Amino acid sequence: MALSSAGIGSNLDVDGIVSKLMSVERQPLTKLARQEASYQTKLSGFGTLKGALTSFQTSVRNLSDISKFQGLKVSAADATVVTASATAAAVPGTYALNVTQLAQAQKLVAGGVVSDIAPVGKGVITFDFGTIAGGAYDAVTGKYTGSTFTTAGSGVKTVTIDSTNDSLSGIRDAINKAAIGVTATIVNDGSGTPYRLSLSSSTTGAAASMKISVANTAPDTGLGTLLNHNPAGSQALVQKSTAQNAEFTVDGIAVSKPANIASDVIGGVTLNLLKTTTTPTTISIARDTAAVTTAVNDFVKAYNEISKNFVDATAYNASTKTAAILNGEASVRGMQAQVRAVLTAPITGGASAFSRLSEIGVAVQKDGSLAVDATKLGNAITNNFSDFAGLFASVGKSSDSLVGYKGFTSATKPGAYALDVSQLATKGSATGTAAVTGTALVIGAGNDTLEVLLNGVSSTIQLTQKTYASAADLAAEVQSKINGAPLFSAAGSAVAVSAPGGILSMTSNKYGSASTVSITGGSGQANLNFVASGATVVTGLDVAGTVNGMPATGNGQVLTSSSGDSAGLALTVGGGAIGARGTVNYSQGYAHQFDTLATSILGTTGSLLARTDGISASIKGLGKSQEALLARLAVVEKRYRAQFTALDLTISSMNTTSNFLTQQLAQFANLASQ
Incomplete structure (x- = not known):
């Protein structure tokens, strides 16, 4: 018969015995738990250090901004x-x-209409912007008499009005949606024809006056009647605010x-x-000397805070024999050494008169922290204000006033680099074969389109049909239409068109090998003497030269060193002569270097992540060991219980036999005594 509970038959404390035996067996598990707790504590310590380094990087990155020291x-x-x-x-x-x-913007107001939702008329509204000159202006009527209008050449803009938007409200919305530099609103003046369209130029200045032309969609004439406005001719609108310069x-x-x-x-x-x-x-x-003083003190504060974090993380209290969380961590000592190495090395490159912090009154104390000598700092700011940026930020300085420092890459090393320019950047251009005179100045339905290729983008423009007074007048029209083409505007491309000697000449607004302009077709190509076989088309050139004797890559006016210590150093060559162009000094200040170092430490291949990954791997390994040990302990405990249960049964059986024999012997004794 099986026992219902271990120990009942033998009076053995099986649970207690197994429990004590298992406590001995579990000792390795306790050791693993202590190791895991230690690793978790270190991981927490590295997390705190990472936070401190991140804060440090944020501080020095702000201070590596050159503007902090040149305000x-x-x-x-x-x-x-x-x-x-x-x-x-x-x-x-x-x-x-x-x-x-x-300065103020021009504002024009149209005549009133009865309804703002009733159809007005259909057609294409063309806006041109330019200057009104001469004649007389009546401030009461808001009209010009005997004046001229000269386009600014910034580009004409068009708005199409059809059956979907031919009401006054629709016209307003169409103009605003087109984003052409004109804001349209409707004002209700309370009269019998109360709804009046108000048009305001988005640009101030005398050259932002509006000329509005309407090509009516036959047989509608209402749109033109409402909006045709030529300051040099018929004016349907009333000027309420004059375009003027400051x-x-x-x-x-x-x-x-x-x-x-x-x-x-x-x-x-x-x-x-x-x-x-x-x-x-x-x-x-x-x-702004106060801003520089603040920036220097902020730098000192940031350094002292990260330095203290390193000291606290690795400290050891001899009196209490207590070690900090990361005491003994070689990786932390390595990071600390890297930070100190940056601070003790001088700034090279020659872009600043300063090369060490001590020169501006920032000195290292016995405990490794920094302190500021306010008097020495004040004197340095007074005497060398412009050189502070080079001590903290990444800066470049050219000995040639027409050469500007533009930027650098992580490959650029501090130094003084000689610049030699073999080719200046130029703009693309196109020039007609002959002067535009006589009948060529008459633009009609058969010669009013031009297919233009500008900086790699093609678009077709349509010239205003009329007789132009001169080649210069026609050049202004061509420039205005090209610059007003949406495809060119979106690409940031524009042209300057002139007519020296009556010959039209176009020049792109951009520099470099991507800078091109040409008339590739259209009904007006031959009329303007831009036939493909005869017109002179010149593609722009990129700047070319060497930096530190090594080949550099040109892109427009920007020359970038492509090899050597100066690799990545970008310079803007704005003009000047061909040949040697002096020296460019490039320096990396302390704040910049600390930012770079922090990026390295905190990066995916940095020492901090490598160490925390190692600790995490160790914790994971301990977890697997714990799982394996727990599985083994379960087997051991099961075996112990099986063994002691068997012993319990054996002892119980023996007790039963003993009791039986005792009873039998007692009976024999009783019989013998009778």
Whole structure:
């Protein structure tokens, strides 16, 4: 008969015995758990260190921005007249500004109609932008008399009105949707014909006046009646706001600009004109020394924080005999050594007068931290303000004023590199075979189209049918239509068309081998003397030369070194002579180097990830060992229980036999005594 519970038959504590035996067997499992806990703690420690390194990188990356060390402060005596900002190119000084007129956009208003949803007419509306000159302007009627209109050549824009949008509301929406630089609105003036279309140029300036031409869709004439507007002729609209330039003086020098924001008046300074003046106001430009001081102190703070993180992570307290989480970790000591190595090495390349932090008053203390000598820093800023960027950021400096530093790659090494230019960049151009005169100036239905290839993009344009006063007048029309073609505008391409000696000549707005312009067909090709066999078509050239004696690659005006220590160094050659063009110095400042180092440490092949991957692999291995040990312990426990259960049964059987024999012997004894 089987026992219902182990130990009942033998009085053995089977569960207790097995439990104590298994506690001994489980000791290796406890050791594995301690090892896993240790690894998890280290993994947590590396996670904290990673966070600290990431914060450090963010700080130094912000400080590797050259603008942090080249800032200028601009202030105006009267901020209600003008506000201003400056770049590193600005020169400190003071300027007297007097504003006599603000720039504004033209606004035209059409005659009223009874309904804004009733059909007005169908056709194609053409907008051209240019300058109105001469004659007289009546501010009461909003009309010009005896004036001329000269296109700006920025490109004509068209809007098609058909049966889906031929109401006043539809016309408004079609103009706005076309995004042609004109904003349309409808105003209800409360009269018997209350709905009036208002058209505002999106661009300020005298050259942004509108000329509106309508090609009616027969037999409709309503669209043309409403919107045909030629400042030099019939004007259906009323001008409510005149297109005008901003007029002002800087130190007594008269300036006229198409917008109230001007960035090309004072070098490196952007002016934002707000109102006219009765007396001049002063604009002051000064170096932002406070910003540089803040940037240097921020750099010191960032370095000290990461340095402390390394020290804390590897510390050992001798008195308490307590080690920090990452104490003894060779990878952490390696990272710490790399950071210190960057700090102790001088900046090379020669793009800055400074090569060490100590030269600006930043010194290493006995505990490895940095401290700032405010007096020495202030003197350095005062005497060498422009050189601070080279001590912290990645900068380039050319000895040739027409050569600009554009950029670098991770392959570029600090150094001084000689530049030699063998070819300057040029723009693509096309020139007709002969002057356009006489009947050639008459553009009609048989000669009004041109197929144009501009910088690799083709489009067909249609010239306005009329008799042009001169070749220059026709050149302005060709330029306006080409620059107004949507395909060219979308690609950022444009042309300048002139007519020296009556011969039309077109030049692309871009530099380099991709710069081309030609008339490839159209009914007006021969009329303008651009027949394919005779017209002179010149493809643009890329800049060519060497950097540090090694071949470089040209792309437009940008020359990029392709090999050697200067590989990746990009320079802009804006003109000048062929031949030796001086030296370009390139330096990588401390903030830039720390950013690069942090990227290396934190990257997918960096030491931090390699170590944490190793720890994770060890934890995974321990997990597998624990699983295997648990499986073995289950077998051992099962075996122990089987063995002690068998012993329990045996002892129980023996006890039963013993009890039986005892009873029998007792009975024999009783019989014998009788």
